[in-house]
Amino acid sequence: MAPIAVVLDHTTxxxxxxxxxxxxxxxxxxxxxxxxxxxxxxxxVLCLTAGDTERPGLLTxxxxxxxxxxxxxxxxxxxxxxxxxxxxxxxxAVHAIHAAxxxxxxxxxxxxLTLTPELYEGTGxxxxxxxx
Numbered sequence: 001m002a003p004i005a006v007v008l009d010h011t012t013x014x015x016x017x018x019x020x021x022x023x024x025x026x027x028x029x030x031x032x033x034x035x036x037x038x039x040x041x042x043x044x045v046l047c048l049t050a051g052d053t054e055r056p057g058l059l060t061x062x063x064x065x066x067x068x069x070x071x072x073x074x075x076x077x078x079x080x081x082x083x084x085x086x087x088x089x090x091x092x093a094v095h096a097i098h099a100a101x102x103x104x105x106x107x108x109x110x111x112x113l114t115l116t117p118e119l120y121e122g123t124g125x126x127x128x129x130x131x132x
Contacts, residue, residue, distance in 0.1 A: 004039040005106055006030060008068070009096040010051035011115035012130060013043055017051075017058045023115055026130035030113060034067040042110065044071040044099045046081070050092035071099050084123075093119055100125035 008016070008027070015023040016031065034041045043062050048070070052058040062068055073081075073095060080101070081094040089097065100112040101124065112120060112127040120127035 003037065005110040006034075006039055006041050007071070007096055007099045007110045007112045008041055008043045008047070008062075009112060009114045009116075010047040010054075010092045012113045013048055013062050014051045014055050014058060015115060015130075017055060017061050023130055027113065030130065031065070031067060041068045042071045042099055043068050044073070044077070044095035046073050046077070046095035047092060071095070089123070090119070096120075097123045097125055100127070 008030075012023070012027050015021040016027045018024060030039070030041060033039050045059075048059040048062055063070060071077075077095055077098045080098040081091075084094040084097055085091060096112055096114070097120065100110050100120075102109040109125060112125050113130055114120060114127050115129060117127040117129055
């Protein structure tokens with residue numbers, strides 16, 4: 001089985017950062033799997049910025065984790081984000097949507113791990129709750 005590529009959004013990054021969050025263990029299990037080479041976790045920097053506004057220190061914490069790759073907010077991400085923002089999508093989610101969509105590096109897209117899968121309905125991404 002090939003390693004799985006998983007995008008964390010602002011909700012799952014926040015859950016991983018907060019040991020008292022009810023979903024902390026479920027998200028941490030993905031981190032443990034990534035540390036064992038069973039997958040790769042990606043955290044879009046704009047999602048981390050959004051999460052950090054509610055939970056200060058989140059961006060620094062996630063940036064310090066060895067087995068999470070920070071996804072940069074480049075021009076392609078900005079173009080997608082602008083389109084999604086004009087369509088009414090929340091700014092906290094637009095970079096995660098971009099990261100989960102199919103790309104040259106991930107032709108099938110990446111899975112999106114979120115505590116709010118309903119936020120991503122109709123976006124064409126595979127969003128799943130960590131407890132499911």
